[in-house]
Amino acid sequence: MKTAVKFQLSLMMFLEFFIWGGWFVTLGTFLGDNLKANGGEISMAFSTQSWGAIIAPFIIGLIADRYFNAERILAVLHLTGAVLMYQMYSAPDFAGFYPYVLGYMIIYMPTLALVNSISFNQMKDPAKEFSFVRVFGTVGWIVAGLLISYVFLWDSPEARGEGMLKNTFLLVAVASAFLGLFSFFLPKTPPKANREGKASISELLGLEALGLLKDRNFLIFFISSILICIPLAFYYQNANPFLAEIGVENPTGKMTIGQASEVLFMLLLPFFFKKFGFKKTIMAGMLAWTLRYALFAYGNAGDLAFMLILGIALHGICYDFFFVSGQIYTDSKAGPKYKSAAQGLITLATYGFGMLIGFWVAGKIYDMNLLSENMHDWNTIWTFPAIFALGVSIVFAIFFRNETIEYKA
Template sequence: MKSITRIQLSFMMFLEFFIWGAWFVTLGTFLGKNLAATGLESASVFSTQSYGAIIAPFIIGLIADKYFNAERILGILHLIGAALMFMMYKSESVATFYPYVFGYMVGYMPTLALVNSVSFRQMKDPEKEFSNIRVWGTVGWILAGLSISYLFHWDSEEAIRAGALKNTFAMAGIASLILGLYSFTLPKTPPIKDGKKNDSIASLLGLDAIKLLANRNFLIFFVSAILICIPLAFYYQNAHPFLEETGLPNVTGKMAIGQISEALFILALPVFFKRFGFKKTILVGMLAWAVRYTLFAYGNSGELAFMLILGIALHGICYDFFFVSGQIYTDQQAGEQYKSAAQGLVTLATYGVGMLIGFWIAGIISDTYKEAANKWQMIWMIPAGIALVVAILFTLLFRDTKKQAA
């Protein structure tokens, strides 16, 4: 790959995830503190991510893959996203905020696949080259969080009361506008003409791979992946409001530790995976969720602040050891014919169905315990219990064969 192309793709990834990290991390606090949202109202807003994940295959499969260059669709979606971000910035109630965030997520989620498509098409050896490009996305997310806490101080208690968190939407909107315009300068990525391509709705949604569920082990993994997304949804929806309420300073910046951890543990994953096999690796990821939420339940911003920081830092193990390992396992089990379809099916099930269920359960639990003296302890111990149960069932039911371990 040419150096100029590598720089172009790296900056694209940086902006793509800077945009997401600029507003999504603080969204829960903004909804509760500035829009007075209930737990269920927050759940409905966060669920737009899942609706976007469900709708995304149609946009990619029916439009980008068949008619238009990927970089042009990427640019158009981000320009529309910039306008919607401005409307989110102007919104003063959940009722007016919701349609804009829904429209935004339906447009943003497909861009996650589009930036990958643009990148892969420029690579001769994606397995070696992609990680060096994708890591700049993690850098973008981290820098967004550090900017909010340490540069602009929008997440301090006084700033939140003054409504400063709405500025995160302005920052994300400006970055979206830049990426929208910049996308038209990216390498040309036209649709691949393939007369043998299956254009059925089932194929676009990854449902061609549903026959893999006849494999008992894959079925157990598939169900476990959906269920473990319930605890994941609790983190996205409640972590920032919880850490703010405990009095931990510079919360958004400290939550960036999770992305630093993610970048580090993804480097350790191949070694762990090769040495211990799929079952033990993914089991560590499941148990890490239970440990993380237990640390949140009993930590505080005083002498036990290290428990909160450790809980944030466990994000690398929680995410990489389960979700990235799951992607590798899915790729192994699918075979050449169904590789893309299988990944699409798992993504639809996890980020679509699994997290949709998780956000609503998190909303119900938050409303149930909002007046309780130990509300946060209960809000965290429930998903910790769910993760532990899923880990136990996975341990008992999944059989790690020698071939899979190798």
């Protein structure tokens, strides 16, 4: 791959995840502080990610993959996203905000598949080349958090009191417009249908892989994947408001420690697979959720602040050891014919339906533990997902039979 192309793809990935990390992390805090939204409304806003994940296969498979170059549809989606981001910036209340965030996530979620498609189309050996390009996405997410906390100071108590956190949407609108224009100059990626034939609806949604559920182990893994998304949703929805509410300085910047640990534990994953096997590795990921939320439940912004930092740093184990391990396991079980369908099925089940349930539950628990106008019983809020994740790990440990999975890094 030429250096110029590598630079283009790396910048594309950087901007793609800079955009996501630039507003989604602080969304819960913004909605509570600026728009006075309750837990139910906040969960509705976060659930738009799930609706986007459910609808995305139709946009990619029925439109982008059949009729348009991937880089052109990416450009149009991000330019449209810039307009919607500005509308979210200008929204006076939650009722005015929600339609725009719903529309935005429906058009943003498909871009995650598009940037991968554009990248893979330029690579002779994606197994070796993709990780270098993809890591710039993680860097983009980290840079967004650092800018919000340490450069613009938008998540400081003073700035939040003045409503400055809404500027994250303006920042992302500019980045989205830039990526939209930049996308027109990305390497040409013609419609897949021109090269591979048209995919059916069942292929797009991964329904052809439903036969895998006849395998007892895969069924246990599939159900566990959906259930573990409930505690996952608590982190996405409540972590930033929690840190901000209890007085942690630069909460958004500190949360980027989670993305840094994601890179570290991704590198350690092959070692754990070889040393401990799939079942123990994925159980470590589940139990890390329990430990993380226990640390959140009993930590504070004072002398026990190290517990909060440790809880954030566990993100690499929580995410990589369960979700990345799960993708590898799914790939090994599916076989050559159903690889794509199986991954689509797991994505639909987890980021679609699993997190949809999770955001709803997180919103209910958040509202039930409101102590006063701006204070919550966070010990109780975090205890629920800690116990739930522990329960899922116990069920998995009992019913999942150990099996050998080959993993080539």
